Amino acid sequence: MRTTVAVIGGGYGGITVAKELDGVTDVVLVEPRDTFVHNVAALRGLTDPGWTDRMFLPYDRLLERGTIIRDRAVRVDETSVWLRSGERIEAGYIVLATGSSYPFPAKVDVEDSAAAKERYHAAREALARAGRVLLLGAGPVGLELAGEILAAWPDKSITLLDPGSEIVSGGYSAEFRAELRRQLDALGIRVVLGARLRQQPPSEAGEYATFTATLDSGERLTADIWFRCFGGVPDTGYLAGSLVSARRPDGRLAVTDELRLPGQSRVFALGDVTAIPEAKQASAATRHASVIAANIRALLQGDGEPAAYRPGTPGIVLPLGPDGGATYAPDWEDYVDAATQEHIRRHAKERGDGLLELGILDAELTSQLKGRHLNVEEYAQLLNADPAGA
Template identity: 55%
Template sequence: MAPTVAVLGGGYGGISVAKALDDVADVVLVEPRDTFVHNVAALRAAVDPDWTEKIFIPYDGLLSRGRVLRDRAVRVHPNAVELGSGGRLTADYLVLATGSRSPYPAKLDVEEAAGAAAKLRGTRAALARAGRVLLLGAGPVGLEFAGEIKAVWPDKRVTVVDPAADLVSGRFPEAFRAELRAQLDGSGVELLLGTSLRELPETRPGQPGGFTVRARSGVGISADIWFPCYGGTVDSDYLGPELRPARHADGRVAVTAELRLPGQEAVFAVGDVTAVPEMKQARAAQQHAEVVAANIRTLIRGGGTLATYQAAADAIVLPVGPRGGVTYDPEVGLLGAGPSAELKGGLFLDMYLELLGAVAAR
């Protein structure tokens, strides 16, 4: 009998591990959502109706032998998973791929695709009525969202506020930030850096309603709608007592070079839930998945030298609307609007349609 591999989480890392092991194991992918959500395109889906439905991709074509179980892990032990439904799943290998949460719309907070799509349509309608938009956070999310809004509604006033003195934390050269500032300035995005709000707006995030707030620098800001674009969190409270020692204060879990939890032979982790010191991106999650899938395959076949993972250098493709953006990679260097738009213009949708076996459906 083939060993059972339980993969907890159907995001970028989880689907990649599950797909890679489907031919050698009985894979069970545990995921509470009814479809895969292509979060890379979520910000565009909030402003462009052509993208609203595209980001929801069925899991039906992902696995040939394995299965996708719509459920949630509530307690995880080294060889068993207690499920929210009350069931219990035993496994020879476990992969933690539960990801992270970020404020909507960077990541969607509704599990059913129909409800999430309806919320995106409501957000787009609210943005269409708003003349002034306030975004809190000048990291990749806030700047990408600003670019997407201005691409659809160039006459809207979009203001981005961040207490940091410059754009996008990370080990990037000044030329990267200079190019990014130039493109944002060219699109009319207003940046207020080195300050924060004295208090948050009275209206809820994403809900229309005019307001005026004041930055600590003294500047008054009037807007019709606002969104938080910072503050991702990790939920690993599901770890049982045997695995809890690996959990850091921020919820991320320590992993060895083989991406195993320390002291565990058959429990691995990939993606945002790991404490690997690197930018948390879909690309990194998939690279983790390659290592973990290779290692589980090696163990299933009777052992051998396991693959190891080295934290990736900071790199990014940051769109500024569909026709702009800035790219930096230590090996490639700096790329401007045209090449960046060509790289990420389609937001890698075709790649994930193919991975999930959904090409024919589109």
């Protein structure tokens, strides 16, 4: 009898761990959406109709031996998964990979891809009509969305508003933020820090409707459309039994170095649901997945020491449209081959701006790494899918 591994959630980490274990044991992937959603491309999917279809990739060729069940897990304990449909799955191992929700357009809250595409098309039409755009949040999503909007409509006026004292909070350097601010200033994007709205805008996010909002400073801002660019919420409300004790007040889950829930030998968690103090990025979820897959293989085979996960140095690739942005990567040499290293060094020498010595890759290198292709081919290959136009 082969052991069943239930993977709950078909996001970046979920598909990675399911794929790695597919040839080892019986994998059951539970996911309510009808397609994988490449959220890395979601903001361009809003502004560029050519990308709206490309960000939705089918699941049907992900697994050769395993099973994909289109359903939602509503209760998960130490050994069982109960689905919305009423079905119950008994599993020897469980991987919690349900990710998080986030305000549109960075993510959508509908399970049907056709309905999701309609929402992006409707919001794009509204955005096209707007001359003045207000973005609440000056983190990575806010900055990236501002860059995408200006790449599509260079004449729009954009204001980024954030109550914090700096853009892109986290363990990044002041020089990295300075490079981003330089590019934002060059694009004409206004950044207002240390301020918030006295009241929420009267219109819905993504709706065309001119309004005037008042800041706590008394300043009045007029915009035609607005989007919320903060507020990720982990999806862990389905936990039951002894698993509940792993949930922290913010909804994230405590995990051990082996990415197990504390006190559990066969229940693992990855990605956005974990309380690991690191940026919640697709790359982190896939690294978690590889550690979990290795540990489950070792448990199934009854040999080998468990692998431990160690967060890396904070890093981020942050495009500002297809051709702008900056990358913070102090350990960049660890992630690229020798030919790419030489290309990066030669490019940096030609520019002579000293950014590379600070662990910063400029707009051109950021565009090559992510800005133009948004890593869609990488995940299409993992899913054995053929993204339109990729």
